[in-house]
Amino acid sequence: xxxxxxxYINQFFGxxxxxxKADTQPFIKEGVVGPGMALKGALGQDAVIVATVICGDxxxxxxxxxxxxxxxxxxxxYSPDIFIAGPAxxxxxxxxxxxxxxxxxxxxxGIPVITGMYPENPGVDLYxxxxxxxxxxxxxxxxxxxxxxxxxLAIKLLKGEAIGSPDEDSYIERGIRKNVFKNELGAKRAVDxxxxxxxxxxxxxxxxxxxxxxxxxxxxxxDMSNAKVALVTSGGIVPKGNPDKIESSSASKYGRYSxxxxxxLTADTYETAHGGYDPVYANADPxxxxxxxxxxxxxxxxxxxxxxxxxxxxxxxxxxxxxxxxYAQAIAxxxxxxxxxxxxxxxx
Amino acid sequence: xxxxxxxxxxxxxxxCTIVPISLTVGANRIVPAVAIPHPLGNPxxxxxxxxxxxxxxxxxxxxxxxxxxxDQTVFE
Amino acid sequence: MDLEIQQRVKDMAxxxxxxxxxxxxxxxxxEAAGLAAETVSNGxxxxxxxxxxxxLGLAVYHILEPEVKAEIDPTVYDNEVGMMEMVLDVEExxxxxxxxxxxxxxx
Numbered sequence: 085x086x087x088x089x090x091x092y093i094n095q096f097f098g099x100x101x102x103x104x105k106a107d108t109q110p111f112i113k114e115g116v117v118g119p120g121m122a123l124k125g126a127l128g129q130d131a132v133i134v135a136t137v138i139c140g141d142x143x144x145x146x147x148x149x150x151x152x153x154x155x156x157x158x159x160x161x162y163s164p165d166i167f168i169a170g171p172a173x174x175x176x177x178x179x180x181x182x183x184x185x186x187x188x189x190x191x192x193x194g195i196p197v198i199t200g201m202y203p204e205n206p207g208v209d210l211y212x213x214x215x216x217x218x219x220x221x222x223x224x225x226x227x228x229x230x231x232x233x234x235x236x237l238a239i240k241l242l243k244g245e246a247i248g249s250p251d252e253d254s255y256i257e258r259g260i261r262k263n264v265f266k267n268e269l270g271a272k273r274a275v276d277x278x279x280x281x282x283x284x285x286x287x288x289x290x291x292x293x294x295x296x297x298x299x300x301x302x303x304x305x306x307d308m309s310n311a312k313v314a315l316v317t318s319g320g321i322v323p324k325g326n327p328d329k330i331e332s333s334s335a336s337k338y339g340r341y342s343x344x345x346x347x348x349l350t351a352d353t354y355e356t357a358h359g360g361y362d363p364v365y366a367n368a369d370p371x372x373x374x375x376x377x378x379x380x381x382x383x384x385x386x387x388x389x390x391x392x393x394x395x396x397x398x399x400x401x402x403x404x405x406x407x408x409x410x411y412a413q414a415i416a417x418x419x420x421x422x423x424x425x426x427x428x429x430x431x432x
Numbered sequence: 433x434x435x436x437x438x439x440x441x442x443x444x445x446x447x448c449t450i451v452p453i454s455l456t457v458g459a460n461r462i463v464p465a466v467a468i469p470h471p472l473g474n475p476x477x478x479x480x481x482x483x484x485x486x487x488x489x490x491x492x493x494x495x496x497x498x499x500x501x502x503d504q505t506v507f508e
Numbered sequence: 509m510d511l512e513i514q515q516r517v518k519d520m521a522x523x524x525x526x527x528x529x530x531x532x533x534x535x536x537x538x539e540a541a542g543l544a545a546e547t548v549s550n551g552x553x554x555x556x557x558x559x560x561x562x563x564l565g566l567a568v569y570h571i572l573e574p575e576v577k578a579e580i581d582p583t584v585y586d587n588e589v590g591m592m593e594m595v596l597d598v599e600e601x602x603x604x605x606x607x608x609x610x611x612x613x614x615x
Contacts, residue, residue, distance in 0.1 A: 106468070225553070228553055299435050301502065302441060302442060302443040302460075304497060304501075316433070316437070319471070369482075372473025373472065375486050378487045382491075400433075409435075412435075426442060426444070427442050428490070430448070430472065431449075432469065
């Protein structure tokens, strides 16, 4: 009897629609949909995808508790032996949804759970301990490489075979420590590693240091009524026409735009360049993403001292962590040089 | 981006919808927003009501900037 | 390849018969061109669109390929494509698309 698999995908891969359908509530279809076709092929005779749950990324992320419960009850009905979500590649909301639903299914149904993501997907750090996250490339172009890896890992888990190291089985390291026996004494292995390091030869650490990069919070503003506050956004709000041509995804730049004398953003003068959310609402009223109108009022009322004359914008859709860091460092430098004392950063 | 601005020495508050992501990227002051396509708005409301919602969120954000925090804090 | 365009290609192939349809691409870089070419010949490799799992086997070319250029009036080609011909990687794009065509197109 083949193992039973339930697959979870978002509205885009579920053939429902793009960002405009991100609010799709979960529903279930028998058999395979979209990437499930590839997964089916890769699983071969050992397992069959009995059903596919499709849910909008926006709906899931904005209604975490209800969405998890709804999806779980759908999954449960099909008595799966294993649950597979995605792959989500670098799509942030999709990755968070896949991770969250995997964790829920694992905890409530006690079955193995697998998903696939690009290492920079925020879903990775949040859920790598709860689900096996197969390492994928950063876009759906990598579907054909990702699916067989996920299928192989799935079969191993179903058959109860030993799961190898992250490298061997292509998943992202989970930070889980497992005691193993090695043939050589630890002392000898350590000395061998040291000798290799000193002589410039290659070596592999047995314990990679985790990268905890938390920054201590800065002290609060004491006198807001005299403070200069700046607005920054990753929601892609730009002057109409996107003069700097900030990309809708994987932004290679950020913009600095003057709002001196601007009372409020309007649909005629501004727009969003962000391709990762439904732009309708932001284009109709850009203040919904960059609240210039309210900040201007508060400035007039004396709640804040001054709204900085410039705002900074980029598109936070699949932007690499390295680039985001670079932009923010440059932006912060400018702000400090101009006497800005606090920042409100809005994201979608 | 929030983390780098903080690292440079400026207190920063992150208004965003997906709080778990904000926590993961290291924001210290977080204000949950309305929804992904309209974090500081709500097209279901009238213009006045919407502006009021937006104003409340911004005021919450300003309050967060005036509140000492030791660790990542979500200002509901 | 855009989901709407996938649907239109699918509809056209059904209406006119796949042997009577040729797709000419204009993607500005090789990876995108390759994905689009594969989509119309072997099925959407990202499994996101209407051509997921559907191999139409359509003949697919890129506007920058020499065999396409040869079919077009040189003045027209120069006006419409000349600029892009100068700045894009013609060789890489042509190689990518022709290799997909060799593998999957039914011609």
